[in-house]
Amino acid sequence: MSENGSKLIELPGSITVRDLAQRMEASPIQIIKILMSNGVMANINQLIDFDTASIVASEMGFETKSEVYEITEEQEPGEMPFWRQLLAKEDASRLVDRAPVVTILGHVDHGKTTLLDAIRHTNVAGGEAGGITQHIGAYQVEHKGKAITFLDTPGHAAFTSMRSRGAQGADIVVLVVAANDGVMPQTREAIAHAKAARVPIIVAMNKIDRPDANPDFTKKQLSESGLVPDDWDGDTIVVPVSAKQKQGIEDLLEAILLVADNIDIKANPDGKLFGTVIEAKVERAKGVVVNMLVYNGTLEPGDIIVAGRAYGRIRAMFDFRGRKLKKAGPSTPVQLMGMNEVPSAGDIFLKFSTEREARALVEERALAIQQHTAAAPKATLEELFAKVQSGEVHELRLVVKADVQGSLEPIISSLNELGKGDIKINILHAEAGNISESDIMLATASHAIVVGFNVQADAAARRNAEAEGVSIRLYNIIYRLTEDIEKAMKGLLEPEIKENTLGTGVVLATFKISKVGAIAGCRVTSGEFRRNAKVRLRREGTIVFEGEFSSLKHEKEDVREVRNGFECGAGFRNYNDFAVGDQIECYLLERATG
Ligand code: GDP
Numbered sequence: 001m002s003e004n005g006s007k008l009i010e011l012p013g014s015i016t017v018r019d020l021a022q023r024m025e026a027s028p029i030q031i032i033k034i035l036m037s038n039g040v041m042a043n044i045n046q047l048i049d050f051d052t053a054s055i056v057a058s059e060m061g062f063e064t065k066s067e068v069y070e071i072t073e074e075q076e077p078g079e080m081p082f083w084r085q086l087l088a089k090e091d092a093s094r095l096v097d098r099a100p101v102v103t104i105l106g107h108v109d110h111g112k113t114t115l116l117d118a119i120r121h122t123n124v125a126g127g128e129a130g131g132i133t134q135h136i137g138a139y140q141v142e143h144k145g146k147a148i149t150f151l152d153t154p155g156h157a158a159f160t161s162m163r164s165r166g167a168q169g170a171d172i173v174v175l176v177v178a179a180n181d182g183v184m185p186q187t188r189e190a191i192a193h194a195k196a197a198r199v200p201i202i203v204a205m206n207k208i209d210r211p212d213a214n215p216d217f218t219k220k221q222l223s224e225s226g227l228v229p230d231d232w233d234g235d236t237i238v239v240p241v242s243a244k245q246k247q248g249i250e251d252l253l254e255a256i257l258l259v260a261d262n263i264d265i266k267a268n269p270d271g272k273l274f275g276t277v278i279e280a281k282v283e284r285a286k287g288v289v290v291n292m293l294v295y296n297g298t299l300e301p302g303d304i305i306v307a308g309r310a311y312g313r314i315r316a317m318f319d320f321r322g323r324k325l326k327k328a329g330p331s332t333p334v335q336l337m338g339m340n341e342v343p344s345a346g347d348i349f350l351k352f353s354t355e356r357e358a359r360a361l362v363e364e365r366a367l368a369i370q371q372h373t374a375a376a377p378k379a380t381l382e383e384l385f386a387k388v389q390s391g392e393v394h395e396l397r398l399v400v401k402a403d404v405q406g407s408l409e410p411i412i413s414s415l416n417e418l419g420k421g422d423i424k425i426n427i428l429h430a431e432a433g434n435i436s437e438s439d440i441m442l443a444t445a446s447h448a449i450v451v452g453f454n455v456q457a458d459a460a461a462r463r464n465a466e467a468e469g470v471s472i473r474l475y476n477i478i479y480r481l482t483e484d485i486e487k488a489m490k491g492l493l494e495p496e497i498k499e500n501t502l503g504t505g506v507v508l509a510t511f512k513i514s515k516v517g518a519i520a521g522c523r524v525t526s527g528e529f530r531r532n533a534k535v536r537l538r539r540e541g542t543i544v545f546e547g548e549f550s551s552l553k554h555e556k557e558d559v560r561e562v563r564n565g566f567e568c569g570a571g572f573r574n575y576n577d578f579a580v581g582d583q584i585e586c587y588l589l590e591r592a593t594g
Helices: 018-022 030-036 050-059 082-088 112-123 160-171 185-196 215-223 249-262 354-371 381-389 405-418 437-446 459-468 477-491
Strands: 007-011 015-016 047-048 063-068 101-105 139-141 146-151 172-178 200-205 239-241 274-281 287-296 306-309 310-316 333-339 348-352 396-403 424-432 451-455 472-475 496-515 517-530 534-539 542-554 561-563 567-572 583-591
Touching: 007 018, 007 050, 015 018, 018 050, 018 063, 030 050, 030 437, 047 050, 050 063, 082 274, 082 287, 082 348, 112 139, 112 146, 112 172, 112 200, 112 249, 139 249, 139 333, 146 249, 172 185, 172 396, 172 451, 185 215, 200 215, 200 249, 215 239, 239 249, 287 310, 306 354, 310 354, 310 567, 348 354, 396 405, 396 437, 396 477, 405 424, 405 451, 405 477, 424 437, 437 451, 437 459, 451 477, 459 472, 472 477, 496 567, 517 542, 517 583, 534 567, 542 561
Parallel strands: 007 063, 101 146, 101 172, 172 200, 200 239, 396 424, 396 451, 451 472
Antiparallel strands: 015 047, 139 146, 274 287, 274 348, 287 333, 306 310, 306 348, 310 333, 496 517, 496 583, 517 561, 517 567, 534 542, 534 583, 542 567
16 A cells, blocks of 8 residues: 555556456456547557556556566566466476477568468478478477477467567567568567567568568668667677578577577476467367467366366367377477367466366356446447437447458448548457457447458357447448448448348259240259248359349249259349359348347
């Protein structure tokens, strides 16, 4: 307690919303709301600086003080990731060397994926080139007899702050900078994340094979961004590589080991077990599959662990080659089965001695979240619109996710166009990638709805959206998306409609009948066709028509339905261009429940 009775907390130079909430024992949503009322749009994984965090803390009755770190010359102050705090509690005399954990960051298209592939193919531990049978979010290679663990989280990872998480979860960041393109926005962002997480950076200056590569200019830009190359008397190692031609890979690995030697990369294999979730999903045959990285201790099948709101006893454990593992020590990536739910990427996992304790913790966490969000207002598109109309809200807030950056741009520009009228459209967050838990958190806190184009909502996001009453609307045709939003703004939005497929069929022959038009002779190949249902015609996968039947006949008789395996003659209203081989889908539009 400080003198005036308020509580005192120490804050680092920057902190994620989630961690700030944890430190104040508050809900992340509460923090996001306070940030919003101060004009800062943040999601749960976002890093906010000390000053911003202090404002939030003081609104919540805390007094703040700057956390003191021992800062080495080359590193700026930043947040100490939770796992490092745990590691710091280990008995120093029991610590042994472990493989450095490396993450590759950099601007899009600068060659991260190609570099990860090149490293994997040249140096997979044990010399089995290309011997990786499955992707588990990380792999290990060997260089001069020493192991290095690479985090291999794909670019489309389902969490927003992958770059921040990646930096936080690693010992070393390899920053890929294309020598023909130089330092770009995401390069700068990666540098900031690495610095905030106090993780040393090695630059892989990629694409040196290209005729337009300009190493000197790139080095100059790097220097301006605070990474002065060692051959320019700075202390950042810059390794020229060509990921495509697999050149410079050994030098890069050498540099990683060199940097690793300079920082203590240790853990206690017999100590407290903890690690982090790299990614997790549900697979039909295996159930919940979780990819994890062990930081400390040794993980074994039969262990009971908790990660986020999931717990379970480990049934089976595999390495990145798909081989069964009996033990996984520090810096080992593993895939495991046996958890009851899908935890979130970045969740720290801990071991418990009984399932009862593990369950109790998870229930406690779930309850805390429930209590904080029970009063959260619902945000469906219809309700939002009602508020817009009644003058309560003057803008429609959206979180937009799309499969690729290329599809985001036209969506955003059409939405902005729509928002030029009386009702504004406020796009709080737009990004390529699946809809994640943090998107829902942001939508909840800001009464927004989430729209997705060619993406899905991951399990944690769906669960969260259901609990919070946040509307997720998914589209795979851009104009449908904009049309819906436009309708919502005009008050014409119909309740969310779900498509229920009745049957499919194929066109076997086409006929022209005078005064009637074109008729398709077809066979129903699954389910059934119904005369009063909707139809869709696809040619080589592309939709060429959507509408209704004008006629449906079986052996010259008008019929109401045709079942699987039977042939029929079908006419579509206002459509005459059938072709043999066209696929027909017959479906009903139903009002979605819930
Ligand atoms: P990412 O978005 O950073 O993962 O980039 P990718 O690994 O997908 O690479 C983007 C593009 O650059 C691809 O077309 C690669 O083939 C190409 N590329 C990557 N590395 C090199 C390289 O060393 N030389 C050349 N010429 N092209 C490269």
